[in-house]
Amino acid sequence: MVLDGQLPAAIAAAADALAAGQLVGLPTETVYGLAADAGSDAAVRGIFAAKGRPADHPLIVHVAGAAQVAEFAASVPAFAQKLIDTFWPGPLTLILPRRPGVAEAAAGGHATIGLRCPAHPVAHALLAAAAARGVRGLAAPSANRFGRISPTTAQHVAQEFGDGLLVLDGGACSVGIESTIVDCTRGAPVLLRPGQIARADIERVAGQHLLSKEELSAPDPQAPGTLLAHYAPRARLRLMNDKELRAALELLGADAKNIAVWARAPLRSASRALVLRRMPDDAAAAAQQLFAVLRGFDDAGVALIWVETPPDDAAWDGVRDRLQRAAASA
Secondary structure: OEEEOOOHHHHHHHHHHHHOOOOEEEOOOOOOEEEEEOOOHHHHHHHHHHHOOOOOOOOEEEOOOHHHHHHHEOOOOHHHHHHHHHHOOOOEEEEEEEOOOOOOOOOOOOOEEEEEOOOOHHHHHHHHHHHOOOOOOEEOOEOOOOOEOOOOOHHHHHHHHOOOOEEEEOOOOOOOOOOEEEEOOOOOOEEEEOOOOOHHHHHHHHOOOOEEHHHOOOOOOOOOOOOOOOOEOOOEEEEEOHHHHHHHHHHHHHHOOOEEEEEOOOOOOOOOOOEEEEOOOOHHHHHHHHHHHHHHHHHOOOOEEEEEOOOOOHHHHHHHHHHHHHHHOO
């Protein structure tokens, strides 16, 4: 059941559902989430069951603002507070030490917890309405089956879970890929997942070098969306450079069938059966389109998806990360 997220009655119905321990499809600026009361382990277990997600793989908890952080986190390092003050609300998740006895199921039983304040008016309205009903935060991973393509419209969520789920329609997601994740439990910021927020901006605000996972010997805390294989379409996805794409299309000629291509390079094919879409030259625009494009290719019934490898510059880190994980699932 998809409801207009701009309507107060829809927000109230969704907040009532959350307070009753039910799941709700939630729009954010990154992707749509499958939300439940983060303080109710029973409700959160419903998320794991609906997604088919392992119960020890933690979820991000969405909060209305910085004031709610202390309800879930045992401490907040000074550099993490600077990141909160600058980037919230926005597409940034911080991994912090979890308060004992709080949101254990949402954290997958781990001693850390991921917190984010989304920058979407419908999400904020629902968080406020839910808080008025005693729901202080929303555990909300992407609203898709585990490991599959993330949803960026309410219709995508409905396709995943059917009419039995209440979904608030907040329009197409403006960012289109999941939040940047920074681990704040190591004494210095550590990038666990790239997103829209640039590495240089995080370093500038934190006043510290942003470490990569590979620079640390200790194992990373488990975090959402960091599995090697993730975000996978049904079709097999392969990353190729422009020369490889041109050579493959020339080799196949008119026999190029059941193939979709997403590329920045201008390409030609003798096949009328080829599904060809132009990838934007701008990284932010490509991120916003990415998951919708992959879903569209799946809907077209292709067996293979060929994607031009994104440029090496930092602006494309988030898109490159998602595509590499999608290709690893093949």
